[in-house]
Amino acid sequence: MLCLVDRPLPYYDVRRRPVALIVLHSMSFHTLQESWNAFDADKVSSHYLIDRDGTVYRLVGEEKRAYHAGISNWRGMVSGLKPSLNDCSIGIEFQRLPLPHAQITQKQVKAGIELCAQLMRKYKLKAHQVVGHADVAPNRKDDPVNFPWRTFGKAGIGIWTDKAAPRAVLSNKTASELLESIGYPVQFGIDASLIAFKRHYMPNARPDASVMQKVMNRLACVLEAHQKVAKRSRRK
Ligand SMILES: [Zn+2]
Secondary structure (H helix, E strand, O other): OOOEEEEEOOOEOOOOOOOOEEEEEEEEEOOHHHHHHHHHOOOOOOOOEEEEOOEEEEEEOOOEEOOOOOOOOOOOOOOOOEEEHHHHHHEEEEEEOOOHHHHHHHHHHHHHHHHHHHHHHHHHHHHHHHHHHHHHHOOOOOOOOOOOHHHHOOOOOOOOOOOOOOOOOOOOOOOOHHHHHHOOOOOHHHHHHHHHHHHHHHOOOOOOHHHHHHHHHHHHHHHHHHHHHHHHHHOO
C-alpha cells in the first residue's frame, strides 16, 4: 500500500494529450523543504515526489499538465521548435541526498515500483513507456541520478536487458540510428544522447579502448529488448 499525501503545487495547466509516457526524475537536496523551495523558485512541478522514507507526495493531479520535462522528446512523440513531453507524460521525482554516491533508498524503490505499476495499469502503458529525464532531454539533464534502472526493469518498468552481445550483428547501423530506433531524440545532438544512454544502460562501463564496440553492442541489445516489448504491445 502506498503512503500517499496530498501536497498541491499551483504550477500546472490543461493537459491536451492522453498520458503515453512516465518520466522519472531525481532532486538532490538534504531536506524536503529545499525541494518545495526549488519548485517555487522556478515555478515548476511534477505529478508525484517520492521522499526517501517512501512517502508519495501528490503535487499535481494526473489530469493536469505539470511542468517537469521542459524541452524534451522521445520517439518523436512531439514536434516543433521547442518540443515538450509535458502534455503527454506523468512526472515522478525521487528525492535523493546531494552526495556524489547517494542512492535512491529501498523504501523509494518499493514505492516507486508500486506507483509506476499502478499508473501503467491505469493508462495501459508498457515497459518501454517509462524513461528518465536525461533520456528525453539529454542535452540539458542528467537525472534521475544513480537510478536503479535494472531493478525497475526487472519489475517490468522501463526497458532493461542484461545482454551485452546482440542476437544479430548490426554492423550496418550507426550509433545515431540505433539511438533513434530506441527512442532517443537526436535533434539535441548525438553525443548528449550517447552519454544519456551510457548513464542509463552502462553505469559501470569504464572508458577503455574497446568502449565504443561495447556501446554499439549494448545499443543493439537494448534496441532488441525495446522492439520485443513494442511488438507485443502492438499485437494487443
Ligand atoms: Zn528532472
